[in-house]
Amino acid sequence: xxxxxxxxxxxxxILADLLVWHFEREQFDIARTGDGEEALLLAEEQVPDIVILxxxxxxxxxxxxxxxxxxxxxxxxxxxxxxxxxxxESDRVRGLETGADDYLTKPFSPRELIARVHAVLRRVRxxxxxxxxxxxxxxxxxxxxxxxxxxxxxxxxxTEFRLLRHFLExxxxxxxxxxxxxxxxxxxxxxxxRTVDVHVRRLRKALNHGDQTDLIRTVRSAGxxxxxxx
Numbered sequence: 159x160x161x162x163x164x165x166x167x168x169x170x171x172i173l174a175d176l177l178v179w180h181f182e183r184e185q186f187d188i189a190r191t192g193d194g195e196e197a198l199l200l201a202e203e204q205v206p207d208i209v210i211l212x213x214x215x216x217x218x219x220x221x222x223x224x225x226x227x228x229x230x231x232x233x234x235x236x237x238x239x240x241x242x243x244x245x246x247e248s249d250r251v252r253g254l255e256t257g258a259d260d261y262l263t264k265p266f267s268p269r270e271l272i273a274r275v276h277a278v279l280r281r282v283r284x285x286x287x288x289x290x291x292x293x294x295x296x297x298x299x300x301x302x303x304x305x306x307x308x309x310x311x312x313x314x315x316x317t318e319f320r321l322l323r324h325f326l327e328x329x330x331x332x333x334x335x336x337x338x339x340x341x342x343x344x345x346x347x348x349x350x351x352r353t354v355d356v357h358v359r360r361l362r363k364a365l366n367h368g369d370q371t372d373l374i375r376t377v378r379s380a381g382x383x384x385x386x387x388x
Contacts, residue, residue, distance in 0.1 A: 194218030
């Protein structure tokens with residue numbers, strides 16, 4: 159499989175080093191810079207498959223880099239995930255309206271960023287995204303509909319498989335029962351909220367074996383999350 163090309167635009171050297179380490183483990187080829195002007199030149203020289211773009215970088219700002227990438231014919235369709243310390247809703251809206259595909263507020267988990275990168279690539283360039291999802295000791299082979307935990311094959315029904323896939327694509331994020339109904343059950347009006355609880359219990363039972371950690375976290379009055387750090 160072709161290694162996806164990433165352009166990482168981040169002027170925090172320590173964070174950039176950390177992200178390079180994580181994404182090289184995910185088999186990405188990475189070009190990096192902390193300068194907006196250089197980022198535009200790098201993108202022109204070799205069009206990346208995805209851009210990780212910090213809002214506050216040297217030279218041309220990240221928001222302007224995003225705008226120019228969207229205006230260029232060669233990079234107009236390249237997915238962009240923005241990183242920023244600006245957490246206000248107006249800033250998130252501005253970033254998305256400028257052309258970012260996703261938005262992550264600092265501080266964030268590299269694991270979550272990796273999941274979001276793979277999720278974006280699956281939507282726009284499935285051939286690059288691979289067909290295996292990982293979290294903790296879980297591994298999902300999407301193409302062959304197989305799940306393993308610590309090398310043990312985990313038998314799952316179709317609904318539990320879709321539910322786990324959704325969690326794997328968004329590790330650490332809490333989803334309400336209503337949101338899970340919308341995404342996993344595709345707006346089926348005949349499904350009740352308690353059905354989500356039933357399938358989460360089935361998923362837990364299938365995943366947990368012996369004294370293994372329960373990877374599904376219940377958040378009271380909020381919903382569920384895939385979270386190994388409970």
